Amino acid sequence: MNKKIPTKIYLNEEEMPRYWYNLRADMKEKHDPFLHPATLKPCTAEDLYPVFCKELVKQELNQTNPYIEIPEGIREFYEMYRPSPLVRAYFLEKALGTPAEIYYKFEGNNTSGSHKLNSAVAQAYYAKKEGLTSLTTETGAGQWGTALSMACAFYGLDLSVYMVKVSSEQKPHRKEVMRTYGAKVIPSPSTTTEAGRKILAEHPDTGGSLGCAISEAIEVALGTPNCRYVLGSVLDHVALHQSVIGLESKIAMDKYGIAPDIVIGCAGGGSNLAGLIAPFMGERIKGKNNIRFIAVEPASCPSLTRGKYVYDFGDTGRTTPLIRMYTLGCGFMPSANHAGGLRYHGMSPIISKLYHDGYLEARAVEQTSVFAAAETFARTEGILPAPESSHAIRVAIDEALKCKESGEKKVILFGLTGTGYFDMTAYKAFNDKKMSDYIPTDEDLEQGFASILDIPQNK
């Protein structure tokens, strides 16, 4: 093979980013502030301190500093598994017969199997620095819980993970990984919290949801001394930490004079997408490029493509501040049939705002086509992708096939957020041809929308 560009582009330690990039500081219009659910006034830092670590609250509310230094204690951890490689998908290109160049940034090279570790490390570091002794969180598919378990083990913090019940049943081995790192794992909804007991009383057979697990984790954090709650997606400080993905990608591409025409990421709560696009979007906002950005979500949980841009709670138990975002309603329960992650009812406020202002496109894809893309990718590029990541693969392949038709030689970059070793139940359903697609009807979605607050801000 005649290659001008190596299959894998790595960075030297000196080339690694020393600052995170706070895209929000460069956005011309900022997203709306969080509102306190009782007063409907913008949340202050003091409102957030009881739930979140102080430094993370400061980052959350920072819309002025574009660059925030990555503390040395975090960079040292990053150096154990970063940089992540930027890979040219030569074999996928060949199999598709496309003139497009396809690159992916692979975040699955750590035990958590995903990009989640980038923020988990940062959050645990700041918690330790503040003198906290324990953290609580929720996890859906398990990657976030695993990442945070690794970070808490490293910095010496206790951790309780509320894991969505269906996932804990589908992925018993995930739980053992977390326990190995010292975390306590509780299937949610559980009887250990008020929020969990309430949901169980109303829906005794529920398989749980992220929104519900969040309510449980927050309740425990509020009731435990020296404990805080941490979240693995959605919030701006998580997007900030994930900017390391986009920064490394851009440094690697700049090194070889590559400029993407299309950047694609899967979107659950929006953190990897926000991180991947951050430096490219910053330049786009300043008029320095004309990149197309595409968010990919499951057709069964279509918050961007079919949701409403309103103030909503981040959790089912209605305990979080109100967030203006694209949402299916905090009462939305994803179909049990849906196997591929990305089941959160809402979306990052940064991603929501960019989408609302036309900087970002969104596409919803069905799970059988996502797994078909995963299969093609595994057979050509070798990596067994996470179902979440495969949403991005689906659209990268679709865009590359469009180039084949038009003869255009576009440069496509997508985020390969993780590996799918723990998703064998879903892969089995696909391999056995027992996987089906589920697209909620408008009436189905109305049930979730009914849970959205009727407040003047939402008129």
Ligand SMILES: *Cc1c(COP(=O)(O)O)cnc(C)c1O
């Ligand atoms: C959590 C996760 C996602 C989705 O989360 P975002 O916050 O939307 O990035 C995507 N891929 C993998 C592998 C994940 O673990």
